[in-house]
Amino acid sequence: MKKIEAIIRKSKFYEVRKALHEVGVNFFSYWDVTGLGNEEEGHVYRGVAYSTSDIQRRYLSIVVNDDFEAITIKTIIESGATGEVGDGKIFVSHIEEVYRIRTGEKGGNTLK
Numbered sequence: 001m002k003k004i005e006a007i008i009r010k011s012k013f014y015e016v017r018k019a020l021h022e023v024g025v026n027f028f029s030y031w032d033v034t035g036l037g038n039e040e041e042g043h044v045y046r047g048v049a050y051s052t053s054d055i056q057r058r059y060l061s062i063v064v065n066d067d068f069e070a071i072t073i074k075t076i077i078e079s080g081a082t083g084e085v086g087d088g089k090i091f092v093s094h095i096e097e098v099y100r101i102r103t104g105e106k107g108g109n110t111l112k
Contacts, residue, residue: 003093006080030058
């Protein structure tokens with residue numbers, strides 16, 4: 001099993017969520033996060049320009065069976081990309097085991 005963590009633009013979240021559902025990834029967790037990156041986000045308020053280094057993003061945490069790893073990553077990249085700096089990152093790590101709390105069942109079937 002793999003844990004796929006993605007940091008994406010908040011403006012692309014609903015597009016990414018819809019695309020993941022279409023390929024069969026129906027459960028994941030997400031958070032609104034603030035981070036620092038290479039992107040410099042500038043704002044203009046009442047004619048005054050100012051810059052902030054804090055970047056608002058959405059953090060996705062998805063655990064999938066190994067056979068869903070490639071399609072999940074491809075889906076996030078295709079639906080989350082704008083082609084501009086600041087589109088985000090994807091991190092993949094190995095998950096040793098998964099347990100379903102309700103039944104005590106363990107293994108990849110708990111993800112279905």
